[in-house]
Amino acid sequence: MDYKKLFIDGKWVNSSSDTFIEVTNPADNSFxxxxxxxxxxxxxxxxxxxxxxFATWSGLSLTDRLDYLDSLLHELTKFSQExxxxxxxxxxxxxxxxxxSQVISSIDEFSSLLDFAKKIDFEKRYDGYTLRxxxxxxxxxxxxxxxxxxxxxxxVIPALICGxxxxxxxxSITPMSAFYFAEAVRLANLPKGVFNLITGSGSxxxxxxxxxxxxxxxxxxxxxxxxxxxxxxxxxxxxxxSLELGGKSPCLVLENADYSLAVDTVLDSCFLNSGQTxxxxxxxxxxxxxxxxxxxxxxxxxxKYVSGNxxxxxxxxxxxxxxxxSKIVRSYVNSALSEGAKMxxxxxxxxxxxxxxxxxxxxxxxxxxxxxxxAEIFGPVLSVITYDDLEYAIKKCNDxxxxxxxxxxxxxxxxxxxxxxxxxxxxHINASPFITGAPFGGYKQSGLGREGGELxxxxxxxxxxxxx
Numbered sequence: 001m002d003y004k005k006l007f008i009d010g011k012w013v014n015s016s017s018d019t020f021i022e023v024t025n026p027a028d029n030s031f032x033x034x035x036x037x038x039x040x041x042x043x044x045x046x047x048x049x050x051x052x053x054f055a056t057w058s059g060l061s062l063t064d065r066l067d068y069l070d071s072l073l074h075e076l077t078k079f080s081q082e083x084x085x086x087x088x089x090x091x092x093x094x095x096x097x098x099x100x101s102q103v104i105s106s107i108d109e110f111s112s113l114l115d116f117a118k119k120i121d122f123e124k125r126y127d128g129y130t131l132r133x134x135x136x137x138x139x140x141x142x143x144x145x146x147x148x149x150x151x152x153x154x155x156v157i158p159a160l161i162c163g164x165x166x167x168x169x170x171x172s173i174t175p176m177s178a179f180y181f182a183e184a185v186r187l188a189n190l191p192k193g194v195f196n197l198i199t200g201s202g203s204x205x206x207x208x209x210x211x212x213x214x215x216x217x218x219x220x221x222x223x224x225x226x227x228x229x230x231x232x233x234x235x236x237x238x239x240x241x242s243l244e245l246g247g248k249s250p251c252l253v254l255e256n257a258d259y260s261l262a263v264d265t266v267l268d269s270c271f272l273n274s275g276q277t278x279x280x281x282x283x284x285x286x287x288x289x290x291x292x293x294x295x296x297x298x299x300x301x302x303x304k305y306v307s308g309n310x311x312x313x314x315x316x317x318x319x320x321x322x323x324x325x326s327k328i329v330r331s332y333v334n335s336a337l338s339e340g341a342k343m344x345x346x347x348x349x350x351x352x353x354x355x356x357x358x359x360x361x362x363x364x365x366x367x368x369x370x371x372x373x374x375a376e377i378f379g380p381v382l383s384v385i386t387y388d389d390l391e392y393a394i395k396k397c398n399d400x401x402x403x404x405x406x407x408x409x410x411x412x413x414x415x416x417x418x419x420x421x422x423x424x425x426x427x428h429i430n431a432s433p434f435i436t437g438a439p440f441g442g443y444k445q446s447g448l449g450r451e452g453g454e455l456x457x458x459x460x461x462x463x464x465x466x467x468x
Contacts (some may be wrong), residue, residue: 010192053193254410403443
């Protein structure tokens, strides 16, 4: 794969910029590739290409577009092993996690979206009017670094299904899987200009995408701070903005819960992908009377999550995505310890290995006013907080600027009643898994709009009522 090119107008082209971004392996700091640091001329070329392609692509029948996308899925699936390898290298995650949770889950999501599209009425007759779902035009998709392929699929595929054309900007530290996606687009013979790949800085390319009058929608996943900037930069053109942002997701454990199930579920959620998951359950509210029992269960299990070489199958966790990210996580943990929190971690009392490697840790004796209980850490750190009044615990679960995901363990009838009170886009009860096709997204500062399934597809459509 030639990572020094951009994919614009149906072909690999040289950037008009003479600068490149170095991509490194966070596990050992080794060099992987150079990708173009695209400039405004490159973006304008991509916009022109997408603009010219829009009439043809949107003019195709849904069946014809799905046929193209089915071919794209077929070509992308052929790259499964290559995609697994490059995501291990650029993200530092274990190879089994890369294959199952990064690659196979992305392919399954792609297939699911195509199935859902066949069931949607993009034009429906009502009494006195016809409701049409129409494409916006050019959609800018700006993806995060933690699930580079999965988030690409959740944005690009629904946009294309609906007849939009796309310009994709992957994260600068994990851009390589996007190159395989672009090559699959080429091999599937999608009309030129329908999909375009730009690599570059968010401060330049991302900002200009949000501002540009020819771009009709921006779909962004990343930090809440950057999401707010995108809203500001998009305001001049009042374009549609879809945002999937930060989270500080609570887990509420009831007195009657299965504590073992709760601990297993929360540790998996909080620690896998080295804690670099926006929907991870990072605040665990437990009855004060059961605190020691739950902490003992955590002590029995935590050594399963030790970090190590991503290529070694004995390790469930690899490295953090960057040295900067690992420093941020260490800083939060050290701050909590200085405020009186106590720690459980793997192997020894030293939760860090070296540089970008961090062993997961569980902090207890955490109070709600500690920064560790409020901020999105984005690392393998769980805060255990006790409660003796259930209504107060529910209130504290909601006492966050975020509202992405949540979970409840306990009697199902009681849990369902509490679920209606939680201000979160997703609520899981007793380890219920996320179902492909269910909408994903958050309340409050966790974002705008939904991804996945029917609602995630319709997010990329304008609504028109024709009265007749």
